[in-house]
Amino acid sequence: DARVTQTPRHKVTEMGQEVTMRCQPILGHNTVFWYRQTMMQGLELLAYFRNRAPLDDSGMPKDRFSAEMPDATLATLKIQPSEPRDSAVYFCASGLVLGSPDRNTEAFFGQGTRLTVV
Amino acid sequence: GNSVTQMEGPVTLSEEAFLTINCTYTATGYPSLFWYVQYPGEGLQLLLKATKADDKGSNKGFEATYRKETTSFHLEKGSVQVSDSAVYFCALSRSAGRRALTFGSGTRLQVQP
Numbered sequence: 013d014a015r016v017t018q019t020p021r022h023k024v025t026e027m028g029q030e031v032t033m034r035c036q037p038i039l040g041h042n043t044v045f046w047y048r049q050t051m052m053q054g055l056e057l058l059a060y061f062r063n064r065a066p067l068d069d070s071g072m073p074k075d076r077f078s079a080e081m082p083d084a085t086l087a088t089l090k091i092q093p094s095e096p097r098d099s100a101v102y103f104c105a106s107g108l109v110l111g112s113p114d115r116n117t118e119a120f121f122g123q124g125t126r127l128t129v130v
Numbered sequence: 131g132n133s134v135t136q137m138e139g140p141v142t143l144s145e146e147a148f149l150t151i152n153c154t155y156t157a158t159g160y161p162s163l164f165w166y167v168q169y170p171g172e173g174l175q176l177l178l179k180a181t182k183a184d185d186k187g188s189n190k191g192f193e194a195t196y197r198k199e200t201t202s203f204h205l206e207k208g209s210v211q212v213s214d215s216a217v218y219f220c221a222l223s224r225s226a227g228r229r230a231l232t233f234g235s236g237t238r239l240q241v242q243p
Contacts, residue, residue: 016173045230055219055233068230103173105231118164119231121173 014038018104018122025129030092033125036085037106044087045119046079047103055103061087062109094129101126132157134220136234143210143241151205151237153194153220161222163187163196163203164231168217177205177218210241 017036025031037044046058059079060068069079076095081087091098105119137152155161162181166174178187183198192207203220220234 054235057230057232060230105174118176118179121166121175123171123173 014120016104016106016120016122018102018125020125021123022126023128025094025127027095027129028093029129030090031094031098031127031129033089033102033104033127035087035089035104035106035122037087037104038120039085041106041108041120043107043109043119044081045105045107046087046089047105049101049103049124050099058089058102091127094127096129099127099129132161132222132224132232134222134232134234136218136220136237139217139236139238141237141239143239145212145241145243146209147241149205149207149210149214149239151218151220151239153203153205153234155201155203155220155222157201157222157224157232159224160198161224163194164221164223165192165194165203165205166219166221166233168219168236170216174219210239212241212243215239215241 019034042063044061048056048058056071058071061081064081076091078090101124103121103124105121107119133156135154164179165177167177168174177192178189180187180196183196186195194203194205217236217238219236221231223231
C-alpha cells in the first residue's frame with residue numbers, strides 16, 4: 013500500500029532550536045508539496061518541488077525555513093531558529109503531474125508532523 | 131489569483147440526513163477540482179475529483195458536479211453516517227503550470243446518531 017511517510021509524527025522543541033521534518037514521497041511521484049495547517053490560517057502551501065527542483069517556495073519565511081530534496085526518496089523541511097508561531101501541523105504530499113490536463117492527478121498526503129515550539 | 135470559498139461550519143446533522151457543503155472557486159483557465167476529507171489526527175485523503183466542466187466526481191456515496199457557469203463544486207451525500215464526521219476541504223489546481231492545490235478553509239461535519 014503506497015503512502016507518503018512523514019517523520020517525526022510529533023515534535024516538541026524549545027524556541028531557537030533547529031527542527032527538521034522528513035518526508036518520503038510515494039515511489040514514482042514527481043511532485044512534492046509541503047503544507048502547514050493551523051486553526052487560524054488553514055492549509056498554506058510552503059513549498060513545491062517538481063523532479064526535485066523547487067518550483068515555488070514563496071509561502072515560506074525565507075529567513076528561517078528551508079526545503080530540499082536531497083534525492084527522489086527524501087524531502088526535508090527545516091526551521092532554524094524555531095519560534096512559537098511555527099507551532100502547527102506540517103504536511104507533505106506527493107503526486108504525479110503529467111503533461112496533459114486530463115492526467116493531473118491528485119496529491120497524496122502524509123499523516124503530518126505536529127510541531128510544538130515552546 | 132486562485133481561491134476557494136467554503137461554507138462555514140460546523141455542520142451538524144442527524145444520521146441519514148441529506149448533506150450539502152457549498153464550495154465556490156475563483157481561478158483562471160480550467161482548474162481541476164477536488165474534495166478532500168480529514169479525520170481527526172490524520173492527513174487529508176482524496177474523496178473525489180473532477181477535471182472538466184460538467185464532470186461529476188463520486189465516491190463512497192458522496193458526489194460533486196463541476197459547474198463552470200456558477201464556478202461551484204458543491205459536495206452532496208444522500209444519507210450521512212456517524213462515520214462521515216470529519217473536516218471536508220474543497221480544493222483546486224490549475225491544469226498547467228503551477229499545480230499546487232489551493233484549499234478552502236474546511237467545513238467540519240458532525241453527524242449525530
